[in-house]
Structure formats: C-alpha cells, structure tokens
Amino acid sequence: MRFPMRSLGIVLTSALALTACSSTSDDSTESSGAASCAPSSGPVTLNFTSWIPGIETVVKAWNDKNPDIQVTVQTGPNGNGGTYQNFFNQLKAGNAPDLGQIEYDALPSFRVQDGLTNLADCTEVTAAKDQFVDWTWGQVTFGEENSVYGIPQDAGPMALFYRKDLFEKNGIAIPTTWDEYAAAAEKVKAAGGYITNFSQSDINQFAGLAWQAGGRWFANDGSQWTVNLQDEGTTKVANYWQGLLDKKLVSTVPPWTTEWDNAYNKGNAWTWVSAVWGANSISSGAPDTSGKWAVAPMPQWTAGGTSAGNWGGSSTAVFKGSKHPYEAAKFALWLNTDQEALTLLNKEANLYPATKSGATLPALSEGVEFYGGQKIYDVFATASTQVAADFVWGPTMTSTYATASDGFKAAVSGSGTLADALKTTQTATIDTLKSQSIPVAE
Amino acid sequence: MKGIRESLFSRAGATAVMLLCTLYFLVPIWWLLVGASKSRSQFSSTEPLWFADFHLGDNLSELFAYRDGVFLRWMGNSILYTGGAALLGTILAAMCGYALAKYRFPGREALFNLVLGGVLVPATALALPLFLIFSQLNATNTFWSVFLPSLVNPFGVYLARIYATASVPDELLEAARLDGSGEVRTFFTISAKLMFPALVTIFLFHFVAVWNNFLLPLIMLGNERLFPVTLGLYSWNTQVNQIPELRMLVIVGALISILPLIVAFLFLQRFWRSGLGAGSVK
Numbered sequence: 144m145r146f147p148m149r150s151l152g153i154v155l156t157s158a159l160a161l162t163a164c165s166s167t168s169d170d171s172t173e174s175s176g177a178a179s180c181a182p183s184s185g186p187v188t189l190n191f192t193s194w195i196p197g198i199e200t201v202v203k204a205w206n207d208k209n210p211d212i213q214v215t216v217q218t219g220p221n222g223n224g225g226t227y228q229n230f231f232n233q234l235k236a237g238n239a240p241d242l243g244q245i246e247y248d249a250l251p252s253f254r255v256q257d258g259l260t261n262l263a264d265c266t267e268v269t270a271a272k273d274q275f276v277d278w279t280w281g282q283v284t285f286g287e288e289n290s291v292y293g294i295p296q297d298a299g300p301m302a303l304f305y306r307k308d309l310f311e312k313n314g315i316a317i318p319t320t321w322d323e324y325a326a327a328a329e330k331v332k333a334a335g336g337y338i339t340n341f342s343q344s345d346i347n348q349f350a351g352l353a354w355q356a357g358g359r360w361f362a363n364d365g366s367q368w369t370v371n372l373q374d375e376g377t378t379k380v381a382n383y384w385q386g387l388l389d390k391k392l393v394s395t396v397p398p399w400t401t402e403w404d405n406a407y408n409k410g411n412a413w414t415w416v417s418a419v420w421g422a423n424s425i426s427s428g429a430p431d432t433s434g435k436w437a438v439a440p441m442p443q444w445t446a447g448g449t450s451a452g453n454w455g456g457s458s459t460a461v462f463k464g465s466k467h468p469y470e471a472a473k474f475a476l477w478l479n480t481d482q483e484a485l486t487l488l489n490k491e492a493n494l495y496p497a498t499k500s501g502a503t504l505p506a507l508s509e510g511v512e513f514y515g516g517q518k519i520y521d522v523f524a525t526a527s528t529q530v531a532a533d534f535v536w537g538p539t540m541t542s543t544y545a546t547a548s549d550g551f552k553a554a555v556s557g558s559g560t561l562a563d564a565l566k567t568t569q570t571a572t573i574d575t576l577k578s579q580s581i582p583v584a585e
Numbered sequence: 586m587k588g589i590r591e592s593l594f595s596r597a598g599a600t601a602v603m604l605l606c607t608l609y610f611l612v613p614i615w616w617l618l619v620g621a622s623k624s625r626s627q628f629s630s631t632e633p634l635w636f637a638d639f640h641l642g643d644n645l646s647e648l649f650a651y652r653d654g655v656f657l658r659w660m661g662n663s664i665l666y667t668g669g670a671a672l673l674g675t676i677l678a679a680m681c682g683y684a685l686a687k688y689r690f691p692g693r694e695a696l697f698n699l700v701l702g703g704v705l706v707p708a709t710a711l712a713l714p715l716f717l718i719f720s721q722l723n724a725t726n727t728f729w730s731v732f733l734p735s736l737v738n739p740f741g742v743y744l745a746r747i748y749a750t751a752s753v754p755d756e757l758l759e760a761a762r763l764d765g766s767g768e769v770r771t772f773f774t775i776s777a778k779l780m781f782p783a784l785v786t787i788f789l790f791h792f793v794a795v796w797n798n799f800l801l802p803l804i805m806l807g808n809e810r811l812f813p814v815t816l817g818l819y820s821w822n823t824q825v826n827q828i829p830e831l832r833m834l835v836i837v838g839a840l841i842s843i844l845p846l847i848v849a850f851l852f853l854q855r856f857w858r859s860g861l862g863a864g865s866v867k
Contacts (some may be wrong), residue, residue, distance in 0.1 A: 192807060192822070196828050217726075217807040224823030225803045232713060232804060236720030239809075363854075399826055404629035420827060427829035431624040492827065 180265035182469045186211040189471055190240035193231070193459075194221045201484055205477060211471045214242075223227065223244055223541065227253075233492040234258045234462065241476060242466040245293060246457040247282040248347060248356065248536040251361075254285070254292055256536040256583055262291040265472045274480050279497035281532035284448040285363065292460060294475040297488070298456030299418030301351050301524035304425060307437040307515065308415045309336065318438050321383060324442045328392040329412050337394040339414045341384060341407055343555045345398055346547045351452035352384075352416065353377040354534045356444055361537040367582035370537065372547075372569040373562075379444070381561040389553065390557050394553045402443075404428035417440060417452035419495040419523040434512070440526060451526035453534075495523065502527070510560035519548025534582040539575045546571040614843075617757075621840040625833045644837045656838055658810060658818040663796065664845060666813050670735035671792040678738045678787055682745020683776055687758065697746065705740030719805065730805040731813070735795045741787040749776065749781035753824040785856030792849055814842045 190201065190212050202216045219226050233239040245253060253259050262268045268291050278294035283354065303318075310317060310327075313334045318324035328338035342348055350360065350574070358376035362369045371377075387393045394412060396403045398488055406412045408429035414422060425436060425570065441451050458477040461468050478484050485501050488494040502524035510516040535536055537543060550564020576583040616633060623631065624640040631637040648656050685697050715734050719725045753776045761771045777784070802816045812820070818838045821831045 194824060196824060196831075218809050218820070219807060220803070220820035221810075221823040221827075224820065228806060229807070232716055233720075236717050236725075238720050238723075374692065401629045401633070408630050424826065424829055427625070430631060431630055 150470050157307065174241060179216070180262065180268075180469050180472065182506075183319050183467045187467045188214070189214045189242060189465075189467060189474060190242045191216045191459075191474070192219070192226065193244040193410065194218055194224075194226060194279050195244065195485075195492045195494065199490055201478065201487045203573075204476060204483060204487060209474075212474060216473055222382070227541075228261045230258065230462070234464070238463060239462040239464055241467060241471045242459055242461055244296070244457050245460045247279075248350075248457070248540045250283065250293055250458060250460065251285065251536050251538040252540065255579075257551050258463050259292045260463055260465055260468050260470050260471075261289075262294075262461060262468065262529070264287045265291075265469060268472050268478060271476055271480060274498050274500065275500055275531075276497055276534040278453065278527075278530040278534070279456065281534075282456070282536075283460075285535060286533055288545075289366075293458030294460075294472070294479045296457050296459050296479045297455075297494040297528055298497045299420055299453050299495065300523045300530055301416060301418050301441055301452045301454050302519075302522050302526050303439045303441055304436055305439060306410065306416055306432070306435055308435040309410065309413055318442050319440070320446050320448075321442045321444055325387065327390075328387060329390075332333070332392050334415050336411055337392065337406075338387075338412075340396050340398065340403060340412045341388060341555065342398040343551045344548045345454075346544045348417070348549070349380070349384075349547075349551075351418070351454035353452075354531065355441060355450050355452035356380045357450075357531075359534060361535045363535065367584050368537065368567060368576060369584045370572050370576070372543075372572065374566045377565060378562060381565055385554070385561045388561075404521065405526060408432060419520070420455065420493055421512065422514070422519060435514050436514050437517050437563075438514060438522045440522060444530045449529050450531070451529040453527075453530045464469040468550040479583050495520075495527075520579055537572065538577075538581055539572060539579065542575045543568055543572045601784075617836065618841050620625050621837045625830070628833060628836075641837075644833060645707075645841075647791050648834050648837045651834055654839075655809060656814070656817065656834075659814040659840065661811040661814050662811060662843075663815070663842070665844075666731055666735060666802075667795040669789050669791050670732055670795045674736045674738045674791050674795075675741060675784055675788045677736060678741030678791075679745045679749075679777060679780060679784055680772065681742040682747075683753070683772060683780070685742070685746045686749035687753065687755070687776075698744045700739045703737075704743065708794070709800045712804045715801065716804045725805055726807045726811070728811060731802050732800060734796065738787070738794070741791055743783045744783055744787050745780065748780050752779045752783070766822075782856045784817070785853050789849065789853055793846070796846065814838070819840060 170323070177220055189212065195218070198216055198218060202214050202465070206213050219229070222245065226243075229528070230239060230243055230245075230253070232499045239258070248317075250259075271294075275295050276298065279298055283293040283295055284290050285292070290368070305317060309331075313330065315327050315330045315334075316323070318327045327410060331338045338555075350358075353376055354362070356376035356379050358374055358380065360370065360372050360374075360377070384393075388395070394406060396406050407415070407425060408431050410432065417424070422438075426433070440449075443450060449489040456518065457496065459478055461475065463469040465471050478488075479496070480498050482500070482504065485494075485496045485498065486506065489496070489504060489506050496502070501507070502520070507524070510518050511520075547564055547568040550559065550567050551561060553559045554564055573583055612634075613692060619634060619636055620628060622639050622641040623637050623765075624643070627640075629636040654810070670672045683699070685700075710733070715730075716725060719730045724730050757775060758771060761775055766774070776828060796813075796815070799815050802811075802813050804818075806812055806816065809817070809820075818835055821838070822835045825835065
C-alpha cells in the first residue's frame, strides 16, 4: 500500500520540525560596535512597533511630509503584555523592527541583551538633549557619557489627586508633607473614608514614591550592577505605608478593577498619589465625581521640600540591526519633539510629553472641567522638573516587579511587611541577575 | 424503603452539586452579558449582576466603529483561522488515522507512537521555535504563519485511528477494491462517511484548540489587521490602564467573541457526544 505515505509525510515533516527547531535559536545578530549615523542614499522605509492607541494618525502626519522616509507602524499589546517578548524574539531571529516603543524601566533589559543601537553618534540626537526634561534624558542615557539608547517619549510626573469637596466639607487641610498626609488619613477615617487605596501590585508606583524619597534601586558602574532595594529612602517609604496599613487607614482593593473604580466613584477613597496620566483614569473610572477633584503637589518628606516622583513613561528606541539608524533617529526625534506630533500623541493617547516645551501645548495649558476647571497640568509641569535625574532601572524589572508584588500582596493581607517584601525582592533580584550571567555585586 | 430514600437523597445531592457547577460556569457569562449592556459610567457604579439602563446597542455600534471596524476584521480572521484550520486539519487527521488503522506497512506502530507523543507537546512550547523557523523563511507576520502550524493535530490522528478501526470494516474496503474503486475514492465516499461522527468530534476539538491558541498569533503577528479576536481583545485589555475607554469595548467584544463557539457547539454537540462515546469504547 503506497498511497497513504503522502499524508503520513505531513505528520513526519511536522515531527521533524519539532526536533529541528532547537538548533536555530542561537543565531547572533552581527554586532558592529557603535552605529555610524550616516544617512542612507535613496528613499527608505522604516518599521515601527508601538502600542499607543492612534499612533497611526501621528505616523501619517510624518509620512505625508517625508516621502523619502516612510514609516510603517504596527500596534499590539503593551510591552509587558507580550510586545517586549516579541522584540526579544525578533532580535534573536534577526527581524526586529527599526524602531520600537520601550518604557524606561525596560530599556536596561534591552541594553543588557545588546538589542539597542547607541544613537550617541547622531549629532541631531545629541543636539536635542536640552529639549528634554533632564531626568527623561537620564533615563535613556543611563547617566553615561556617549550613550543614547532611545528618545524620551512621555513622562509620568506624580502629584496628589484629592477630593476637594470632601476635604473642605470636613475641614481637613490639604497635606503638603507625608506627616500631614498621615494625620489627614486619621481624620478621613473618622469621616468614614479612606485617604487612599494602597496598590498591592503597582510596584512602579511604589518606585515613584521611593524615587521621590531618594531611593535608588539600581546602579551600574560599567563593570557590574548593584541592587539596593533597601536603601534609606526606600525603607522610609515602606515603613510609612506599612504604618498606614497597620492602622487600617488605607483600603487595599486590587487596583485597575471595577471594585477599585467604584471605591473612587463612591467617594470611599479620597486621594490618589499618581502620575499625570492618572487624571484620565479617575475621570473615566469615577464619572460621578466630576468637578469634585483637584490636584496638588506630592506631599514632601521635609516641609518646604520640592521633590517629585515619576510613574511610567516610555521612549522610542532604535533596535540593533536597523539598516537606517540615521533616518530612524530622525523620525524618533520628530515624533517626540515636534509640537504637532506631541499634540496628536496627547490627543490620541493622553501622552504627557517628555520635552520642556511640551508642557506649553495648548491642550495642557487649559483648565480641566473634571477637576473643577483647575489647570491641573501646571502642577505636573512643575513636578516634572522636580524629578531627580539619577534614578536607574535594573535589567530584570519584570521579575523584580513580580517578586515585590507577591510580597506586597502578602503584606496587605497581614502576613509579613512591606520591608520584608523588599528584602525578599532584593535577594531574588540578585539571584535573577546571576542566573542571567549579568555581573552583580553581592 | 430505606434504599429509595437514600437514592432520593443522593439524587438531590447530585442535582445540587450540578446546579452549583452550572452556576459557577454561567455566572461569568451572565456578568458579561449584563456588563456589556451598560453604559460606561454605569458599569462600575451599578450592581454588577443586574441590568441598568440598556446600552447594548450603543456599545455594539461603538465597538464596530472603533478603529475602522477592526473588531469585525478580527472576528473574520478568527473564523478563517479556526474554521479553515479545523476543516483542513480534520481532513488531514482523518486521512492519517485512517491510514494507520487500515494499511499495514513497516514502522506503522512506531509512527503512531510518534504521533501520539506529539499529543504530549503543548502548543505553547512550539510557538517560539515555530517563530524562528518562520523567521528563516521570512514568513512571520503573515496569515500563513498562524494558519499552517494550526493544521497539525496529533490528538485528532489518534481519535481517527481508533474510530476507523472500530467503524470501517475491512470487508467493506475489500468489496470496494473488488468493484474497482481507488483508495482515494474509497476513503472519501465510504470510509469518511462511516467516520463522520468522529470527524465532527475532531473538528470541534481542533476548532477549540486553535481558537484558544493564543500564544502563536501573539508571537507571530505584528500587523493588527491579521490578529484573531482573542489577541485583539487582549491587546486592548493591556491598554485599559492608559485608555480606560477601552474597557467597555473589551467587555462587549468578549461577549460577541464567544458567539461563534456557542453556535459551533449548539449545531454540532449531537455528533460531539456520540463521537466522544465511540472513541472511549475501544
């Protein structure tokens, strides 16, 4: 019987495919040292992957004006939702796009994997340094000379969102220091609410709080990493929130759920220390409270201090292997500095620009109805200038976040403390770095 | 007397357990239905398990209009990926299983065991190797990069073999051969018809497997226009923190996206049951 062999062949081929695949996985991309930033001759087409909703509109504005540098954009899930993993896979397979959106806290992991093109040789890029808010530039250069691994795109300077009406009605002063905030928490509790909801899983919010308090989680001296999740600033923040948790002055609803929306919508939670993009989270999650909110600067650790934290923000990076780094950098610069592009990004996706002049966009200079007509973006513009520029992210943030989040959840449910969680995360992070053969100090 | 009372008691107990299970499975769907019918502002502020003002129509038209109706495109893609792959994959599996059951050739058992071994390899483990293979062929981010790998279904081959052994008598094949029917014709006109209930089972299994294979399209596809609906909704859902308006679309979209599965099961469950039973006997 010869006939059935044909269909069996299909099964065989697929079985062979299973065994053959392991050998293809360790192709390395040809490394060429620092990229020379020379213009390509003739028209070029660039691929760009991003998850910003409406990015197509912005890219179209570029394409209309630059017939010789056409950009094709692809969108998908957000970075941690799969796009970063896809970038890594594509880098391995040698078919990464020219440009990609990468959040600040993920940039180091791409650099460690040698996935990014250093744009320091592009004079246009280095010349643009002064256009960006200092700390955002620090995020893409890692504070080093001669390295620019992305163009800052957006920022998440933090401030205090609060229920103006409830604070006024109950005669509670708006806290300007964390001590006042804790005192206000007692009064809010007495009035039947919670001053805020402590998020058990937004570790990057906690990072923003630590950032403000002087915590510096990672450092890289060029030869090895140091991990310090238990420094003075971070420990201070952890103990502070542990105190609020112990006295049950904050609620602990899982964030980004309808339950959480509801806590704000019903007025159970009175404040939220959050980033600029949080303005939209409140207005859409708690529509019944329109007109009752206001924004004040973040509470300070010392009276009269002027320090803010940051939560979120991303960059546009050029991947290793891009054949047109010059054009890619040119597009990335336009995307993140041109007032037209910034206006569109803000309109389509609420991005808060990382440039100094971005704060003067018309849309960011107007009063916002949901916040009682307050010009809330003025507060964030000031906050953005108060974010320290030397905060560095580690190369394995995904696993650091995961460990910390487990620990925070445990602390919230009463087993262990936030400080314990940081201790565990410290050890786990060092182990992860070692397991990936990334040099790290003990 | 005692025996009857006991059986009554245990019957009531069993019914109660099943009722609980039914509730457990249906409440999320009920929640989805209720949630999808609400306006955005009422979604978080009203009772989660009961209706507020009815806004399903508005939500639907918003969903279908969002980003040039990309959602409908995703639904179409999903149906193409799953329907197409399940149909072709079922035919392939049927032919393989049938060949393994009805033809004697050296290495038959070894081959069958190899295929059976394939059942144990989870689809997720294959996604990345497949990506690297398709990268070499410059075929990632295409329709085929998701469609072709979805055709393979070792469990279907197994089922088809068991069922072919049980339901296609050798005598019938002999008779067909004596009457001058070629092997291909015999397979399609006689054997396939005898195996039909099993084929429906394989089709449904395969349909569900491809529908739920989320990782492969996630890794392969970058072009939003090629996404299946599962990946599309997922990518919206990852952006909910940034664009809270998307939450409503994700919920309504999720409701619409389960309709094809419900339809497939309602139409084919008769065959599904008999096919499963048949497969389990021999």
